[in-house]
């Protein structure tokens with residue numbers, strides 16, 4: 001089975017992909033991870049990726065396609081795949097079909113994690129972690145039992161990810177809405193889109209995805 005997890009940044013795609021890997025032996029093809037791995041690899045493609053990334057330019061669709069192609073070549077036919085963060089554009093959606101076909105695969109399901117943008121922004125912007133042990137907290141949903149003291153390790157230092165500010169999060173969501181969401185109708189026309197409530201808690205989202213895949 002080959003699936004795409006679609007949803008704005010922060011919707012929990014990575015978490016769900018990891019669960020599917022653990023529970024179903026599927027393989028997550030995250031283009032971000034693949035690019036980071038490729039640039040470290042001593043191959044012609046790796047050198048090309050490193051040069052582009054170092055120049056600050058965006059890696060071309062051709063390179064991303066080549067990476068996916070290469071990765072699919074290392075999998076056995078029984079291993080399912082999860083695409084996360086790809087395709088982002090209509091052009092990439094088209095090349096994905098071509099690449100999958102070359103490996104005797106086809107896209108089975110596109111899982112769309114539906115979110116309420118304002119609620120998702122609140123969820124992302126409010127999160128922070130203990131600087132010492134990494135325990136997760138939230139301004140509105142999960143404060144430490146004693147204000148300013150980590151429940152787990154007693155540390156009084158906390159940190160926030162610099163990306164977790166409202167402006168950055170809203171920009172990335174707008175980008176998702178403008179560029180990625182328009183590819184959905186393409187898949188809806190094939191009848192392979194399943195909508196899942198991305199605002200439900202993590203276990204509930206997993207259960208909904210499982211019922212889609214087991215249909």
Ligand SMILES: [Zn+2]
Nearest residue numbers: 130133150153
């Ligand atoms: Zn702690």
